[in-house]
Amino acid sequence: MNQIDYSIPAAPDEHHGAGREVESQADLASLRPLPRISIHAFCESDALQRTVERMARDRRMTKVNMRITNGSIEAAANMFASSPTPNLIIIETDTDPGHLLGELAPLAEVCDPSTRVILVGQYNDIALYRDLIRSGISEYLVGPVQMADLLASVAAIFVDPEAEPLGRSIAFIGAKGGVGSSTIAHNCAFGISNLFSTETILADLDLPFGTANIDFDQDPAQGIAEAVFAPERLDEVFLDRLLTKCSEHLSLLAAPSILDRTYDYGGTAFQPVVEILQRSAPVAVLDLPHTWSEWTRSLLAEADEVVITAVPDLANLRNAKNMLDALRKLRPNDHLPHLVLNQVGMPKRPEIAPSDFMEALEIEPAAILPFDVQLFGNAANSGRMITEVDAKSAAAETFSQICHIVTGRTEMRKIRKGGLSKVLGMLRRK
Template identity: 65%
Template sequence: MSDIAREEDVGAFQEETAGMRVDEIRPLPRISVQAFCESEGLFRTIERCGQDRRMAKVNLRVTHGGIQAAVSMFETAPTPNLILLEVTAQPKDVMETLAPLADVCDPTTKVVLVGHFNDIALYRELVRNGISEYLVAPVSLADVLACIATIFVDPEAEPLGRSIAFVGAKGGVGSSTIAHNCAFGISDLFETETVLADLDLAFGTASIDFDRDPPQGIAEAVHSPDRLDEVFLDRLLARCSDNLSLLAAPSLLDRTYDFKSDSFAPLVEILRRNAPVSILDVPHGWSEWHRSVLGEADEIVVTAVPDLANLRNTKNLFDALAKLRPDDRPPHLVLNQVGVPKRPEIGPDDFCEPLGVQPVALVPFDSQLFGSAANSGRMIAEMSPKSTTSETFSQLAHILTGRIEAHRPRRGGLAGIMQRLARK
């Protein structure tokens, strides 16, 4: 068989995953994985995998060494759910080299080999003998995660929804308003079942913005994780429209709220399993639970106002999230309240230069429109569906759901609004 045929056959899985974004890979279940690496490159790749948020439930151990190290370890210890093993032997010697491992490996343990030869005959023989997958080095983080997901994530299971977290770079920048209007836009434009969760239990405004006053909401979900299932969640949701449900914050300050780092984890997980899109309205702050929620979200939207304090805070947020989520795309940036009359502002280009990103939306300052919408419990698309601001939220909804790519916002409509405001 020709070399071309061999490459096409053995490398089929890696060709499939080569164009796959890491954030398209589903979170992995609670399994144990032991990796044995002979090369430093694979060792570093597996270590990076262990830091990825999709591996949060995985018990991963990485060891220098090959088959002999694996055999020595499992002679006296039970084998994990998955063994990932690097082999450097010639194709004709691989099966003989693997024989000692078969004697100590539990029947239920899956084995993935990372080899250095692209050989179709070897691949077929390995699969015939129960090896789950054979990857050809060098492998990427996406290759490893996708391979494990293919083995352990049930293909018949319902797809997980996407969680989008909105957070403000500073208090009062309008992050909640942006989140609420985006949630409404996604549910209305695409007729997609969407859940908006107001994580500001003390001072959340989602119930006011949607003119709802449900007797129960997110407090019951967070304080009763053992009761949290699909039925209980459905009881806590307040219906705002045909496709939008609200998990509202309490209306009273009848208790204090001090959360552990994982307090919201059960809630976010069940939201992702029961709604195609869940919008997390995260209050401004930086605690362990803030880090946990933002670290686990599929997408993050940072809202900022174009001034110096917001620029500093946004830069700090972007830097912290880059360390927390090294393999994910950077957060989306929304510049809000742009064009306040007579207020000195940092121009969008100057604001974004130190961040290395472009804003996905520039939301013009319009106190009358936003004030009227807030006071009447309606969204911008309901108050003024043909306005530039409504169009901006529509574009943002498309970007966050992956229906269009993010492009540099057009400045024409915004400039006209700013000029009109300046003449007032």
């Protein structure tokens, strides 16, 4: 079976530097987070300033110290004559090729040897590009520059292509408690590991009430609590001792699921755990509890993919809308989270029609799972996944569909849309 490709793009060549095409969403999604570096951008146009500001808000820039100044090459040279230079300087200029190298000379005199420079110019001239690269400029881009181009250029400089590949993180969260988000997360982790023969780690982040150990019929002595509360010990060797093998390609980082202490965390408590998971396996599935705190907000902002699970009622519609709105702001350069509508068609329960539910959110569903108490109940009580209980069921096929979508192997299917007046009316009254 094919393995999931989680490598970064190759560094751009000189032809890319002299006027690359706009990066696609897939190219942007494949970029890895940048390390802790400092960047100072000098922008002469409002367009580039907006592009740099948009890049600064990207989740891959979380660790970067970014500063933006309205100015030219001369302004940069004057500023750094009396202050240390950052790791990277981005400079916009409209100077013609014949005078550009001379204009850069004062800046070269005050730059630290380790400082890198990306130049954004107006001339698509390959001879100029070669001269600039020979003189020590790291990259030359022809304006107007797209955000993805600029971010890819920075990543090509500071993300080591020889480093170990960084796995993708997929975060699952419910729009409301009890909607089946954990069940979907566990079945998807199992499905990804089996369908694609890809090493996958499932991390149960609901420390007091997590159910992954029950769903996989495991009783590990150690798990995620040891990783969270002893971050100074956390490395690949320590993580390997905490993992429980669930199948050939799936390992579990289980929650303790006991109430012998309170589980209070800081905003970045789980980030070291997620980083080590991404270095340890191509796919890390994060099962988040239904809560909105600094640490869940942080993980949702930085995950490669987000899956929200909801059931078709008004409270779920309101919560899902609020979550989507919040994540649009937290992840401005990523596609919207995937939404799974679960437990559809429960007998005697008034429901919002799936087409109305999705149209109110202005989103297409990744999947719709019908209510099937017999199948899901049997799987839960026997500690098995849906495909192990009935591989030919409609639910098993739906989980396969979700696995393909969240790993980028297929596009979402369309659903028929219906009327909205009743649903929107209910939302307005809330």
